[in-house]
Amino acid sequence: MKKLVLAASIALLTACSTPQQQINFVPKPTTNTSQVAQNASFTLTSKDVRSAQYIALIDSGRNQIEPVHARQNVRIAVENAVKDQFQSQGFNVTVNSKNSVNIEIENALVKVKHSILDNEMTAKVVIEVTAESPKGRLVKTFTGTANRTAALSASVQDVQMVFNDVVNNVLKEMANDTELRQYMKERFHG
Template identity: 40%
Template sequence: MKKLLLAASVLALTACSAPSEPQLTISPEPVIAAQPVANGQPVSIDSRDLRTAQFVAVVDSGRQNVQPIHATQNLRVTLEDALTRQLSAQGYRVTEDSEGTLRLDILEAMVNVKHSVMSHDLNSKLQLQLVVETPKGKFVKRYSGKSERSGAMSASVEDMELAMNNLITAVLKDIYADPELNTYMQENL
């Protein structure tokens, strides 16, 4: 019995140390406002991931060898958290029971990587949609970004993470600085 227990323990530890598929750590930097623009207006935040595939990167190394790569954490939750921190810094009070809601829809978030032994190309795309609904009306706007990078040797996981994090951060800056969105939220929440 002791030998069986020892064998099972060794097998379990071996399984834990087996190599796993690479994953990307997505951690965008929201814009933290120096001066709040909202006066504690309440807003509820919701989000949906409307992408057809749940991976965030595709690596094509030729000869029909394509590898999808997922994020280490749920992308919808990560982006909702970043947007929540950004809106809180702007002076909005994020709450569960508000008449006004802001919904974040993820339409596209992908890093396409084509690489060979000597070089790689990274093409990143991000498209988000914000829907603000209040008793006074509805505001819908899409925010998108693209980036392209090339480099020597094959692309690393860190290269892909940097490309996606920089792109998400740039789109969050666009959302922060959008006068239409800010005016609508301040006047209608």
């Protein structure tokens, strides 16, 4: 009897540990060829304040909604992309500066409803940026959304493409935001 219980326990644990589908999340920073700042430095921090860590919910209509996670840590991937963007603009990211930029990921999710015949994806990404210096603080929220419908069911690659595209659009909006860039350029010296 003990062997049967042990075998059943091992089988159950093995079934629970089978890997679920994951999305390859590789955000692409928007880099600048011309530098807009010189001798401006700041410390970069980030937080992921989402209530759940999955980046997609797939509803196949069978009373089952499957969460899908990213292979990479979303917070770290976004922070690295933002760091690359600001460094390409001429800003120096240092460990201990009196100036700071905090990235807060508030929402990053693709909702997928699909059947054998069609699929509908709705994506939303919200990232809040707080730039702070002894001379003041600027808080900006960047939002990206996308809606996509297509024939047949959605693949993991389809979800991956939509998620990466929306995040990349938010990063591009952040990199090209003149108010944020000007604020940092004027106040992040010393």
